[in-house]
Amino acid sequence: MQPPLSADQRQSARYPAPEGALLRVSSSTHQATAFLVDIGLEGAAFEYILLDERPKQGDHIDILADPEEMSIDAVPFRIVFDFEVEPEEPEPVIWRRCGIQFTGLSADQTRRLETLLRHWGLDLPVPTAATGPAAQTQKPTPLDEAIFLARLKLLSIAAKAYLKGYPCGAYRQRAIVRNALDILNQAPLQKVFDAEEACAPPLKAHVLALARAFVQMPPASSDLASLDYSADVVGRHLRGGKALTQMAFLKVA
Amino acid sequence: MRENVKILVVCLDPGLRDIIIDVLEFSVNRKVMSAADDRQALDHLDMQGPADIILCDPVLPRMSGRDLIAAAKAKAPRCIGVLMAPPPANPGTPQDQIVNAYLERPADPQALFDIVQRFVVDG
Numbered sequence: 051m052q053p054p055l056s057a058d059q060r061q062s063a064r065y066p067a068p069e070g071a072l073l074r075v076s077s078s079t080h081q082a083t084a085f086l087v088d089i090g091l092e093g094a095a096f097e098y099i100l101l102d103e104r105p106k107q108g109d110h111i112d113i114l115a116d117p118e119e120m121s122i123d124a125v126p127f128r129i130v131f132d133f134e135v136e137p138e139e140p141e142p143v144i145w146r147r148c149g150i151q152f153t154g155l156s157a158d159q160t161r162r163l164e165t166l167l168r169h170w171g172l173d174l175p176v177p178t179a180a181t182g183p184a185a186q187t188q189k190p191t192p193l194d195e196a197i198f199l200a201r202l203k204l205l206s207i208a209a210k211a212y213l214k215g216y217p218c219g220a221y222r223q224r225a226i227v228r229n230a231l232d233i234l235n236q237a238p239l240q241k242v243f244d245a246e247e248a249c250a251p252p253l254k255a256h257v258l259a260l261a262r263a264f265v266q267m268p269p270a271s272s273d274l275a276s277l278d279y280s281a282d283v284v285g286r287h288l289r290g291g292k293a294l295t296q297m298a299f300l301k302v303a
Numbered sequence: 304m305r306e307n308v309k310i311l312v313v314c315l316d317p318g319l320r321d322i323i324i325d326v327l328e329f330s331v332n333r334k335v336m337s338a339a340d341d342r343q344a345l346d347h348l349d350m351q352g353p354a355d356i357i358l359c360d361p362v363l364p365r366m367s368g369r370d371l372i373a374a375a376k377a378k379a380p381r382c383i384g385v386l387m388a389p390p391p392a393n394p395g396t397p398q399d400q401i402v403n404a405y406l407e408r409p410a411d412p413q414a415l416f417d418i419v420q421r422f423v424v425d426g
Contacts, residue, residue, distance in 0.1 A: 193410075197322050200410040204326055207412065219332035225325040232321070299304070299330060299416075299424045 063262070064090040065172040074112040075105050076124075084148070086113070089172075091163060093127070093151040097135060100144040105129060111150070115166055122162045126153050198240050202257060203288050204229050209260050209281035211300050213274055223267040230264040233257065253287050256280035305355060305423045311336045313344040313359035313371060314387070319410055323358065326412045330419040341365050345374060353379030356422055358406065361388035373401050383422045 067086035073096055075082045084098035094113075098105075107129060113122040127150035135145040155163065208226045212218060218226075237243075243254040260280045263269040271277055310327055312335060314320035320337055327335045336351065338344035341363035348354065357375045359368040366374075372384030383403045390405040404421070408414050 193316065194318060196408075196410045197318050200322050200326070200412055203412045204322070204329065208329060217332075221328045221334060222332040225329035228321075229325050229329075232325075299419060 064088045064093070064095075065167065065170075067094075068170050071170070072114045074114060075109055076112060077103075077106070077109045079103075087147065089113075089167065091152075091160070091167070093130070093149065095147060095149040097145055097147045100134075100146050104132060104146065105148050105150070113163075113166065115169070120162070120166050120169055122159055122166060125155065125159060125163075127151060128153050194236070195240065195242065198233070198236050199242065199288065201229050201233050201236070202242075202284055205233060205257070205260055205264065206281050206285040206288065209264065209269075209277055210285070212264075212269065213278050213281065216300050218267065226264050227267055230261040233261040234265065237261070253283065256283045260284065305426055308333060308356065308423050309336065309352075309354045310356045310358070311338065311344065311347060311354040311375075313338045313341065313357065313363065313368070314409075315340060315360055315363070322410055323415065326415045327419070330416060331423055341371050344371055348375055348378055354382055355379075356383040356385065356418075358385040358387055358409070358418075361386055369401055376401065383426070385418060385422075 065088060067089050071086040071089075073084055073086050073094070075084055075096075075098070080103055082098055082101065082103070084096040087095040087097055089095075094111075096111075110124045110126050113125060115121045130149040130151050132146060132148040135147050137145065152163075204225075208229065212226070237254065237258060243252065243257075257280075259271075260277060263271040263277055269277065308331055310331070310333070312320055312323050312327070314323060314337070317339070320339070324335045324337055336347060336354070338347050341359075342365060344357075344359070344363075354375060357372060359371050361368040363371060368386050368388070372382075372386065375382045376384060384401060385404045385406055386402045387406045387409040389407045404418060406414055406418065
């Protein structure tokens with residue numbers, strides 16, 4: 051069994067599920083209802099009473115919603131963790147918590163999942179049309195890749211400038227936020243991360259941590275040391291360019 | 304440092320145009336104007352007044368980037384013209400007097416920072 055993904059390893063945010071939200075785990079031979087604990091665009095966690103079978107690879111889930119038309123059927127997944135929950139008080143049944151990563155969501159399922167999360171009032175971090183299935187099926191061109199790398203460089207420089215206390219006027223802030231949003235939109239399409247899967251934690255995790263933090267100003271993270279480290283990692287990966295100290299104009303805008 | 308600098312970016316590719324604008328607005332903390340083609344650029348110059356710096360693609364639908372820079376300079380002789388293309392192999396022709404700088408890799412933030420340093424901070 052693989053260890054649970056940490057928040058940094060996850061590719062997208064998780065949100066606490068609405069109270070009473072249910073899902074159904076199904077295989078060819080059985081069905082079991084479970085309580086949704088948290089959910090995001092790429093995975094979920096749920097708790098279930100152990101009866102005769104535990105979820106297994108090859109099963110799928112149905113995310114149940116009200117109204118029923120918003121339910122999402124037959125979502126394929128892989129199990130990330132599955133452990134027994136220690137009860138606060140003795141209980142006659144065994145509760146287990148299972149974490150899953152969605153695998154091979156169809157474009158329609160992705161769209162429906164985004165719609166459902168918004169229906170539940172969950173504030174998705176990338177609220178633009180460009181995150182839709184159509185965007186995710188397009189292949190980036192060489193120019194797109196060059197632009198993405200440029201955005202990563204800007205992200206790294208902007209983070210360092212902010213963390214060093216450089217002035218951050220309105221237009222500078224808007225540029226930082228737009229840049230972070232665009233990175234979040236484009237990251238799923240980019241090959242720049244393909245070669246470093248073995249790194250721990252991978253470059254992508256640092257990029258996403260930075261981008262998620264800087265989709266708002268001031269950044270949505272109190273762990274400034276961690277952001278600083280991520281900015282260094284991203285900057286080192288991209289190499290080239292002058293040091294921040296050589297860009298004096300950033301101190302005066 | 305050039306105060307309240309007015310920059311106009313003329314670029315056919317929307318993705319490239321957006322990153323150039325983001326880098327420049329981050330650099331100068333000012334609104335940077337943009338145009339999707341030469342016609343929009345000329346309309347902008349007519350309606351909003353001259354630009355201090357114009358960055359433009361080398362090839363536009365109705366004229367060359369060099370011609371657009373020349374048109375911008377006709378309205379404001381001190382306008383800085385940056386052509387987003389490699390520098391010419393044989394510089395020094397009269398035509399080259401129109402272009403103040405070449406930007407070979409316009410998507411590279413460092414190249415744009417250098418333009419800001421040269422024409423906004425030092426210029």
